[in-house]
Amino acid sequence: MSRPVARYLDGDPNGRLHLQHGPIDLVIGVDDGPTARRGETKRRAGAFSAAIARFQTILDELVSELPLLRTPAGIGGPVPAGVVARRMLAAVRPFATDHFITPMAAVAGAVADEILAAMLAVFDEGDCPHRAYVNNGGDIAVHLDGDAEFHVRMAREDGVSLGDFALRASGPTRGIATSGRGGRSLSMGIADSVTVLAANAAAADAAVTLVANAVDLPGHAAIHRARAIDVVDDSDLGERLVVTGCGPLTDAEIDMALSRGLARAEHFIAIGLIDRAGLFLKNRGLLAMPAAAQPRAASPLSIDQSTERFSNA
Template sequence: MTGPTASFIDHDPNGRLHLQHGPIDLIIGVDGAISLELEAYFRAHAFAHANRRFRTVLDELMAELPLLKSQALTGCALPQGQIAKRMMTAVLPFADTGFITPMAAVAGAVADEVLAAMLASFDGQERPRRIYVNNGGDIALHLDEQADFRIRMAREDGAHLGDFAVDAASPTRGIATSGRGGRSLSMGIADSVTVLASNAAAADAAATIVANAVDLPGHAAVQRLPANRVVDDSDLGARLVTVDCGDLSDAEVTAALDAGGAKAQSLMTQGLVHRAGLFLKSQGHLVTADLETIAMPARSGPLLESKRYA
């Protein structure tokens, strides 16, 4: 494995920064200042500190990997590294309700840590109005004043599923997506579940839990395999994960999404989730801050319009 690399998207130092090391792949954006000159300075300063912090991230995680791949339980041993601590903090709220390891929050925790390193490098309020760290779809946000951020949800084939908008007044500073179509394994059948929460690690862990809950246990159209047969060193061990989901009736899709929506509502009541979008086949459910699950009917084309998230 090569060491950490840094490059500018489109070879433009005034664009976005790409940091990559092994499985970790970050896209970082920095913008917002009273002048273009100050914005360019802020961006270069933030990028330098992001790159500096990123250099040791993978080594730090590897040093505690056995613990991070073990089931999180109340009273379990706690990790020492800062990123590992973020991971454990994110998953412990779910420790007594089902199986979860700190690895469920690794992508979000890395994004949070790199964002924190950039913010810590600025003196007081003299900093960019917006910074985002996108780690494979799990996103840590900094938003000041009038800054906002919009995340577009899409199927693997590129079909637009809708947008989530976050502004500076919102408590949301983390966005994560999980499901059987992503980079990680899922015990559920959701195509994707996008969750908004207080930080990226918290959103990452919650998205895993909600995606697992979108399910039809024992259904003949759902193919499952032990996780360690899909990924040799999976932290899920021999637990069954979904590898394929065949044809389902509209009623079955609705039932699976209802199960996931109920889990998202429960997490929202506990303050662990701010909003969530759940998608399966041609249907989607939107769980909103007023604890209402809105079932979107099956149809062709985009499932949700952006204005539903405003």
């Protein structure tokens, strides 16, 4: 197996750090946001050093427990030994009673959470950077302190904006995850993109998989499916059908598919598993958020409207 690789993007140690090992590809940023503080460069260097050190063994830890991590989660089942693996299991267990899900559904988010935790652990209380993030292929663990905030932009694979929103230190969200048809993972649904905000990246990662799966039109002739193991031979989904293509759909069909995903996202919000979600299919979308935060009733959202709607997030 190849060794972990660390490099500074653009060769600048005061910029972003890139860590890569096998399928794990992280981009990490650290700063104090708009509040200038002495020692920012030193704090960034310390956080980056901690990230590099913790990253050295993460992939090996996960590989050593892959059979268990590919097993459906359940209450009372075996508990993995690794720290990241335990994060994965903790993230998926709240969903396991009602849904098929394995710890692998939270792997990217759990890795991001673990690296961020290692970075913050090297600082004394009150001396942490005001902002830090670990982006693992779109599953992002976030640290915010003081008056710091992040502005997050969602986009389709072709770069077209799907909207943006702000994360603030005063809010509950510390994790973001994105999933959908054509992404890095297999999907049972037809969503082009679903983004979920939650308390941590592992929780968002687990939830976004299930919300994306729910955006679907079972039995529709325009939707092509195959067994997961025929697409990826070692998939934890086994013989379950995943979407391999989606042809033209009417506006009514798009709305129906999105409404199914919206219902699942709103249920997860109601029981406290996620904070909010954005669902997109064929240039249309819906936003799920707590009832108290909704400026108006959820309705179909076009690409042109998305920036306005998400600026209210």
